[in-house]
Amino acid sequence: MANGQANGQWFPQDWPERIRALADGTLTPVTPKRAATVMLLKDPRDGGTPVVHMLRRRASMAFAGGAYAYPGGGVDPRDDDRQVRWAGPTRAWWAERLGVDGAAAQAIVCAAVRETYEEAGVLLAGPTPDTVVGDTTGDDWEADRAAVAARELSFAEFLDRRGLVLRSDLLGAWTRWITPEFESRRYDTWFFVAALPEGQRTRNASTEADRTVWIRPAEAAERYDRGELTMMPPTIATLRQLLPYGSAADALAAAPARDLTPVLAEARLAEGEIVLSWPGHGEFTKHIPIAAGGGPA
Numbered sequence: 001m002a003n004g005q006a007n008g009q010w011f012p013q014d015w016p017e018r019i020r021a022l023a024d025g026t027l028t029p030v031t032p033k034r035a036a037t038v039m040l041l042k043d044p045r046d047g048g049t050p051v052v053h054m055l056r057r058r059a060s061m062a063f064a065g066g067a068y069a070y071p072g073g074g075v076d077p078r079d080d081d082r083q084v085r086w087a088g089p090t091r092a093w094w095a096e097r098l099g100v101d102g103a104a105a106q107a108i109v110c111a112a113v114r115e116t117y118e119e120a121g122v123l124l125a126g127p128t129p130d131t132v133v134g135d136t137t138g139d140d141w142e143a144d145r146a147a148v149a150a151r152e153l154s155f156a157e158f159l160d161r162r163g164l165v166l167r168s169d170l171l172g173a174w175t176r177w178i179t180p181e182f183e184s185r186r187y188d189t190w191f192f193v194a195a196l197p198e199g200q201r202t203r204n205a206s207t208e209a210d211r212t213v214w215i216r217p218a219e220a221a222e223r224y225d226r227g228e229l230t231m232m233p234p235t236i237a238t239l240r241q242l243l244p245y246g247s248a249a250d251a252l253a254a255a256p257a258r259d260l261t262p263v264l265a266e267a268r269l270a271e272g273e274i275v276l277s278w279p280g281h282g283e284f285t286k287h288i289p290i291a292a293g294g295g296p297a
Contacts, residue, residue, distance in 0.1 A: 022182045039192065053212065067231055073119070084160070087126075097256075175190075
């Protein structure tokens with residue numbers, strides 16, 4: 001990972017070369033994998049604006065190593081196939097909201113709930129449609145969490161084994177970002193918001209993270225602006241979008257009206273430079289000089 005920015009914007013060294021190859025027709029875009037990530041919020045006991053749970057990806061990670069992000073990951077295709085016990089808006093409602101079919105909607109929502117459990121130890125499910133499990137830190141819970149994380153147990157199977165109902169009503173779909181066409185690892189990611197359930201607590205259960213924090217979005221954004229925290233564009237963009245909300249409930253209430261039109265970076269060749277931009281997010285626009293040989297200057 002390279003980051004020569006004044007702020008903390010994540011920017012890999014090989015992007016200019018890959019952008020040029022895409023423009024030349026010598027790079028075939030990778031098909032993005034479906035993914036989900038969750039901005040887990042809670043209201044501090046001392047009052048004030050809500051805090052969000054973030055993890056720092058290990059520096060050794062091939063994708064966005066060292067960057068701060070939210071719990072999240074790829075969709076498990078097994079969650080398309082087996083209907084789970086479901087509370088909240090119907091699969092048809094979620095399908096329309098997410099812009100996919102019913103099976104894919106279930107899998108994406110399952111991925112959001114599963115990844116929050118895998119990486120933060122927080123489970124948005126309960127024994128009935130209007131309850132949520134309490135403490136999930138016991139040895140038996142941990143054994144199941146590890147089996148789910150290792151893909152030895154599908155999330156649908158886990159819920160069935162535990163007799164749990166997935167609480168889709170505890171999630172709000174917030175935004176959707178697709179990794180740029182010139183990236184070697186691409187994801188079509190739906191971002192969700194959720195509030196930390198009463199009685200549960202987070203922990204760093206991820207093998208991909210070396211630390212976790214609860215932090216106010218305003219503080220995280222300020223530290224990004226100072227170059228102290230590295231983030232990918234979707235992460236800092238969503239942090240800034242959380243700034244107006246005075247509570248976790250306020251953010252969740254705002255989610256249904258959010259535009260889920262995918263954000264996809266655009267790269268174009270201009271005179272002597274590559275211009276990289278994210279529509280609707282001008283702060284990320286980059287002008288990359290091209291050397292005489294055709295590569296980045």
